[in-house]
Amino acid sequence: MPRKDRSKSVATVAFPDPAWCQRFRRRLLTWFRGHARDLPWRRTRDPYAIWVSEIMLQQTQVATVIDYFQRFLDAFPTIADLADADQQQVLRQWEGLGYYRRARQMHQAAQLIVQQHDGRFPEDLQAIVALPGIGRYTAGAIMSIAWDVRAPILEANTIRLFCRLLAYREDPTRGEGQRILWALADHLLPRNHCGQFNQALMELGSEICSPRAPNCQQCPVRQLCPTRAAGLQDQIPIPSKKTVYEPLLEAALVVRRDGLVLLRHCGPDERWAGMWDFPRFTVRQPRGKAFAAEVVQRVAELTGQQVEVGEHLTTIKHGVTRYRITLVCHQARWIDGTADRDDLRWVATHQLEQVPLNVSSRKISRLIIEG
């Protein structure tokens, strides 16, 4: 149990004393040497590669990122390559990852680094945080992992881990909780091996101190954990408030003609800006004749074109983005020829990979082929 040490505490929460911290660091680092997963971004100290991995890993799970990381570095091996690339090329490497603003901001940041830092990733904290898409966590991660700078981090895994190490029963996502946990991150961080230590914290949170049913038997710091001692693993951390979403029903049309598929370019102020999407709109009915009639009318309103709507085929996603969206994909055949709009384009099926889509190419090709 952490003893009270008021001089090193924030607000009313007692931080662990020096002896506790020493044991914690030693056990964590020893455990990490034997249990660290072999992840691609752990095989390099190149700040650019680590930067790429950290941006991709923002709100995205490790298993999802691995393939994207390799392909992205193959496509853009250096900061200069990324800066020189066309934005559509960058988005194409990102398609299916989500949070596409990350890709646009990293592209922009690469150009800033070329212009302002001679193409070398800046080593100064102020300069790093000034780059678009890099906040306090990402800056700390890059600096500690690439150069072993003593910079703390706080993210999903370590928030949960720290809540349990402090038996913290307030909402850790609120301002007070964030202030306390950032202070703890700094309090625990040793002078040396900061990159290993920060990664070990995340690894422990991810692999052992999981949200539900943490594997305390395998935990290297189980004797140091007040939450385990009290048996409160399923109550700490408490769930944070969640946004309530409006239900919204959208239809996406797979409109085909002579081996071509109709796509629409999303404008700068709408969802999936800069990406290509199937013609899509909100509907009231999820299926049936009423749905078909509604689709025909909506297409006519939006494009001035007439389509025939067949039977519904596939549900490609349920529950996306800021609204709850039930997405129903229908087959249609264009009657009046190519639309007279520059945001609509017929694309050959085998050329789909040349434009960035808002879902992964794998899912699209499956949809087209099966359709």
Add this chain to the structure above:
DNA sequence: AAGTCGGGGTG
């Protein structure tokens, strides 16, 4: 402080 981005994985 709350809302926005968002596809994919997990139980």
Add this chain to the structure above:
DNA sequence: CACCCAGACTT
């Protein structure tokens, strides 16, 4: 289906 994920940014 509900919940979660190596967060940052805008309002």
